[in-house]
Amino acid sequence: MTRVCVFGAGAIGGYLAASLARAGADVSIVARGSHLAAIQANGLKLIKDGEETVWRVRASSDPRDLGEQDFVIVGMKAHAVPPVVGQFAPLLGKDTAVVPAVNGLPWWYFHGANTGTALDETWLESIDPGGAQWKGLGPERAIGCVVYPACDVPEPGVIHHSKGDRFTLGEPNGSDTERLRLLSELLIAGGLRAPRKARLRDEIWIKLWGNSSFNPVSALTGASLDVIGADPACRGLIHDIMVECKAIGEAIGARFGVTIEQRIQGGTDIVGHKPSTRHDVELGRPTEIDPLVSSVQELARRLAIATPTLDIVAALLRLQGQVLGLYSRKQNIENAIRAAS
Known part of the structure; x- marks a missing residue:
């Protein structure tokens, strides 16, 4: 069974966690506060198309409780990730892929980009100060993800889906790898659209x-x-x-x-x-x-x-x-x- 941890299971992260649980993945989440407490007590509830489903997933504020994963999906806001990069270490095995499901230019953007500029194989300070993610996670782990759904958290432990089901995926170098296909297939099995694009940067x-x-x-x-x-x-x-x-x-x-x-x-x-x-x-x-x-x-x-x-x-x-x-x-x-x- 594929092990997937969603680090930051808010609106989008929670929607992905519920969808992956539906697909049969071994899903765990890193959350905190009242949201975490509600999920631990009652499960993760998804409200979509007027229907409610509840998914029992492992949840903790401490990644050390969850172990190494096949995929780590980052559901936090992009600016919140660099200060907590060190917390990802217990989730990362030799071949663990990291999938930033975030808005804006991703920190891995210039890995494998071949732009012919001095930017290749570097990070942008405005989104990754000091290269915290580049050095702490490693760009070779990254799978790109462009997020389209609109969701919110109306109360702790509850994800409300408004519209959209597409999460477009791609490897930084444009290749169609086994790990990319596996992630796409899992998301599709969970009821989402997950096309794989060679030119994800476009x-x-x-x-x-x-x-x-x-x-x-x-x-x-x-x-x-x-x-x-x-x-x-x-x-x-x-x-x-x-x-x-x-x-x-x-x-x-x-x-x-x-x-x-x-x-x-x-x-x-x-x-x-x-x-x-x-x-x-x-x-x-x-x-x-x-x-x-x-x-x-x-x-x-x-x-x-x-x-x-x-x-x-x-x-x-x-x-x-x-x-x-x-x-x-x-x-x-x-x-x-x-x-x-």
Whole structure:
């Protein structure tokens, strides 16, 4: 039986844990607080399509209780991972794969990328300060994952699924490995869509297009995606950010299979939806500024590409986060770049 540990079984991590349990995997989770207590007492409850299912999975706040795994899925917010990398060690055997199910540019991005730039086989300081994940987990363990479902945790121990079932997977070097196929098959058996892509980075950038533009504007204004896209001035702002991001992505080999207007309209068509960054603001949780925005800025500086529109929005977003106590990076992006150079 395949052993899978979900480290951080919140909304997305919990959804993956329940789906993998349905598939027959030996699932364990690392969680904490009231969420952990509820799962230990009552099991992990998933509410999907009006139906409730409960899955009994091993759960602990201490990874040492769970042992070595075949796969470790990281369900934490990207900015929360570097400080706790050392806690992953008891879960990692010789061949354990690590699957970061996170938003933004992943820490492993330049492993096996072959961009022809000085970025190859390096990390970005804005998302992996000091190379904590690169050194502590190892990029050779990484399997890429682009996350699309929308879920939330209405109460401890309960995962509510709203929409979406796709988790696109890919190896950093684009190969179709046995471990990649096994993970894809498990997710599919659990009722999810899990396509394997040789060019996963293209899909990362298509999603990042929206994350780096719609997310900050929504976080700052409180507006849903459809409202942002329907406002001419905000739509123009989103367009200009996407132009800048496209230039950065293409400079490191990404291919954009849709136009900017198509991508903007795709977001605008989602009526009433506010992205996770705005939800974090409303709930008083730390915001994902660095993986969604600072990482793009860091790339731009390293590639000598100007991003005047993104820089203005990013400055406002960071100030909002600092004023609200939701963003506490001690280094700004320019210092991070210098530290990595």
